Amino acid sequence: MIKVFMFDALRMATDEEMERDDTVFVLGEDVGHYGGSYKVTKDLHNKYGDLRVLDTPIAENSFTGLAIGAAMTGLRPIVEGMNMSFLLLAFNQISNNAGMLRYTSGGNFTIPVVIRGPGGVGKQLGAEHSQRLESYFQAIPGLKIVACSTPYNAKGLLKAAIRDNNPVIFFEHVLLYNLQEDIPETDYVLPLDKAEIVRSGKDITILTYSRMRHHVVQASEQLIKEGYDPEVIDIISLKPIDIESIKVSIQKTHKVLIVEECMKTGGIGAELIAKIIENCFDDLDVPPVRLSSQDIPTPYNGILEKATIIHPEQIVSAVKSML
Known part of the structure; x- marks a missing residue:
């Protein structure tokens, strides 16, 4: 290594x-x-x-x-x-x-x-x-x-x-x-169309990608301390979406939270919810929830910029409210 x-x-x-x-x-x-x-x-x-x-x-x-x-x-x-x-x-x-x-x-x-x-x-x-x-x-x-x-x-x-x-x-x-x-120092190649199970759990499926993976992992550490058991999936492939891996997870947890940096309107989360409703509707106990960035141009001001995107404490709060 x-x-x-x-x-x-x-x-x-x-x-x-x-x-x-x-x-x-x-x-x-x-x-x-x-x-x-x-x-x-x-x-x-x-x-x-x-x-x-x-x-x-x-x-x-x-x-x-x-x-x-x-x-x-x-x-x-x-x-x-x-x-x-x-x-x-x-x-x-x-x-x-x-x-x-x-x-x-x-x-x-x-x-x-x-x-x-x-x-x-x-x-x-x-x-x-x-x-x-x-x-x-x-x-x-x-x-x-x-x-x-x-x-x-x-x-x-x-x-x-x-x-x-x-x-x-x-x-x-x-x-x-x-x-x-x-x-690894050795040569390796990963599939372009597969999601990654970052953490297995049974209470709720959290779907995410890119930088938000790290915010979700941080939130999950807090949730675990408080007795929750989230499953974290990095979807990786935004097109095509690995709906089969997502489906298997939702059949186990029956709840799904999407965390993205994309805009809420027309974002990746919107496409994920559409696919989940089409493929997993009968497995859901509660409606899917998405945490997305604000639908505004990203401000230059640091405090305002921070306010436009999702942070770990918001993820923790969303999971608690869903459970």
Whole structure:
């Protein structure tokens, strides 16, 4: 085992896949000489050179289109969005081309492209840099969407995403890059479409992902001290959602709480509730509850910013009220 930061786990995954497969390359703003805004591509330029670690102009629509075209010709590009909200400028390429070309070409083209980078509410990054884009991309047919939450799953999931023949949107939370964990030194790959049982329990199912996993774990520690037994599931795969794992859990606990950083209106939690009602309605003893961020642009002011997102004490209170 080796103790690494999450940004380093992502760098290791990229390096290992570039070494294993010479069709893998990275492109984006400041990914080369600078080593990436969050050091996920640090030193890769020295090892692989200009043709495999490409510094691009500030032109997201153009370089995302370049990556999709490269994927169509047999390469495996990794696009880094310096901040995922910048990729709204490439929304046309991601939706009309990345998501649809395999289908509209009748299967003549595969699009093995990974679009990854930091997102979520950081610390006073302002509204435009604090967006939760997972719900924006969720409606696009043809995409897989993954949200990593630990150094261990970040590495295993990114390696799987790079090897997948479909376009994968890979979300990393800006506040988790400095999270440290022991991970195996040996090569490992994790499934892109499976949820993770973080903690088994029998009283209530808590569904979460990304940074909120850590808030839920913190809340669970308090709940356990008070005699409650929550089951915590990190859904990881935002598209497709692993409804089978969720169903098994709800059949045991009969209650479900969703904790997300996404907006309440049209968020991932809304989709989860729809799927739970469709698939697990008869197993529920109480209506599902979701704790989501406020439906407002994220304030720059630190106190107001904190008030827009969910914190462990709110999770504890919600569980108690449901039980």
